[in-house]
Amino acid sequence: MQEGEYAFRLVVTDSAGQQSTAVVAVIVQPGNNRPPLAVAGPDEELVFPVQSATLDGSGSSDNHGIVHYHWEHIGGPSAVEMENVDRAVATVTGLQVGTHLFCLTVADQQGLSSTSTLTLAVRKESNSPPRARAGxxxxxxxxxxxxxxxxxxxxxxxxxxxxxxxxxxxxxxxxxxxxxxxxxxxxxxxxxxxxxxxxxxxxxxxxxxxxxxxxxxxxxPDPRRGGLVELILQVGVGQLTEQQKDAVVRRLAVLLAVLDSDIKVQRIQAHSDLSTTLLFYVQSRPPAQVLRAADVARALHRRLSREKADFLLFKVLRVDTASCLLECSGHGRCDPITKRCICSQLWMENLIQRYVRDGESNCEWSIFYVMGLACALLVLAGGVTWLCICCCHRQKRTKIRKKTKYTILDDMDEQERMELRPKYSIKHRSTEHNSSLMVSESEFDSEQDTIFSREGMERGPPRASRNGSVRNGASFSYCSKDR
Missing domain, CATH: 2.60.40.10 (Immunoglobulins)
Known part of the structure; x- marks a missing residue:
């Protein structure tokens, strides 16, 4: 219908052919179309990083209805991607830190349109560092x-x-x-x-x-460490059953005769592919007290040596304390493998205690003490040896002097016998004459021995000795002037 006045008549007829009419007037006035109203939504503030944002323009309105929507990015960092820009609701991704402006345009069927602007502010968050709690x-x-x-x-x-x-x-x-x-x-x-x-x-x-x-x-450390005993059996850990383990414990109780104590197995573990380690301790009944591992191991080792090799069902490869408990006298450390002390520098084992007394490894002797003692013993031994040698030598000299033999001087008168002439390395044999002056054979052995010979008589009349007359027991020194 166009603008103007229109008249319409209605004729109605019944079954008897009777009719009636009515007229209606329709006036078409010019149209009153209002433009649509675009609503892009409230402004938003987002925290970077932003995965995506939604632009909602569904709040826009028109008296005749909106037939067209369009979103456009008009301000801010350009690295922005938009989806569904021709719909009421659009999606934005790639927002960077900054202020972004988006414009929404809507239009009705008459071509009337309207726009609205939306502001999205993306700011960088002031991130607080985490707080670690390890326990x-x-x-x-x-x-x-x-x-x-x-x-x-x-x-x-x-x-x-x-x-x-x-x-x-x-x-x-x-x-x-x-x-x-x-x-x-x-x-x-x-x-x-x-x-x-x-x-x-x-x-x-x-x-x-x-x-x-x-x-x-x-x-x-284990409070029972001082009582743990290590028993190594020749059987794989996978082959040792629970029944066999109980049997081994019962036989251990028999060996140790622990009537008032209990054997507690702490751990069973593999020692090698073919051997198993059984760690146990012996605890007395109330009041509970763990027996010393060294005493238990020593007693068990002694009694196992008297039994058959398979008394504990399997061959016993080793019996020892589970850990090395030696204090090493405070001068070393205990080797956990050999269970012996490794002494610090300048210290060594007390061999007397190690091999004579209780046999426990230690580090009691200082090397300085040992060296001093060795030197003292060496000096003492040297002194005793020298004293023995001196005594033997003195005793030998005494014995030699007691063996006195005399030689009679030949063809000497009484005056000539008074003159003595020493001569070295000459010994006179006894003659057929007797004399009252004789010389000991032992005196010929020294450098100052006096020898009487015929040589003095052949040289002429007797001369007086430099030393005067000879007395019994007097000795003379050899002089070249007497020749």
Whole structure:
């Protein structure tokens, strides 16, 4: 219908042919179309990083209905991607830090349109670093050698994305990590040994910020360590059944005669492919007290030597204390393999105690003391030897002087017998004449022996001796002037 007045007549007829009419007037006036109203939505503030944002223009309106929508990015960083730009609701990705402006255009069927602007402000978040909580200090007492360190108390405002546990380099190396748990929130450890372990937990958030905290595990020795005995049997650990183990324990009780005590097996483990280690201790009944491992091992070794090799069902390869308990007199350390002391420098074992007394290895002797004692003994032995030699020599000289033999001087008158002439290395044999002046044969053996010979008589009349007359027992020195 066009603009103007229209008249319409209605004729109605019944079954008898009677009719009636009515006229209606329709006036068509010119149209009153209003333009649509575009609504892009309220302005927003987002925190970087932003995965995506939604632009909602469904709040736009028109009196005759909106037939067209269009979104457009008109301001801000250009690295923006848009989807469904010709629909009421569009999606934006790739938003960077800054202020972004989006324009929405709507139109009705009459071609009337309207626009609206939306502001998206993307700011960089002030990220707080995470806080690591490794669990603090823990105390573990052997034989319990497993523990779990829990780092779940660590926090972050945006969430923690990675955990890493690292062992300190000064910690004991012996430990096993279960199922790679050193990269998870809880660290599971086993096979720990005596000592202090330090583990560092590093947590990281999505922004790369990180924090560290440490946890310590103090592994204390077994309070029954002094009573643990190591029994090595020649049988594979997989072949030893529970019944056989009970039989071995009963026979151990028989050997040790522990009527008022109990044998407690602490651990059974493989020693090699063909041998098994049985760790046990002997505990007296109330009041409970663990017997010394050294005493138990010594008694067991002595009694096993009297029994058959298979008295304990299997051949016994070794009986010893489980750990080396020697204090080494404070001057060394105990070798856990040989169970003997390794002495520090300048110290050595007390051999008397080691091989004569109780046989326990020690480090009681200082090398300086031993060297001093050895030197004193050497000097003493040398002095005793020298004294013996001197005594023997003196005794020999005494015996030689007692053996006196005399030689009679030949053809000498009484005056000539008074003159003495010493001469070396000449011995006179006895003659057929007797004389009252005789000389001892023992005196001929020394450099100052006096010899009487015929030579003095052949030289002429007798001369007076330089020393005067000779007396009994007097000796003379040899002089060249007497020749």
């Amino acid at each position: 603090g200090r823990h105390v573990l007492v052997l034989p319990n050698n497993s523990i779990t360190l829990d780092g779940s108390r660590s926090t972050d405002d945006q969430g923690i994305v990675s955990y890493l546990w690292v062992r300190d380099g000064q910690s004991p190396a012996a430990r096993d990590v279960i199922d790679g748990s050193d990269h998870s929130v809880a660290l599971q450890l086993t096979n720990l040994v005596e000592g202090v372990y330090t583990f560092c937990l590093r947590v990281t958030d999505s922004q790369g910020a990180s924090d560290m905290d440490t946890a310590t595990v103090e592994v204390r």
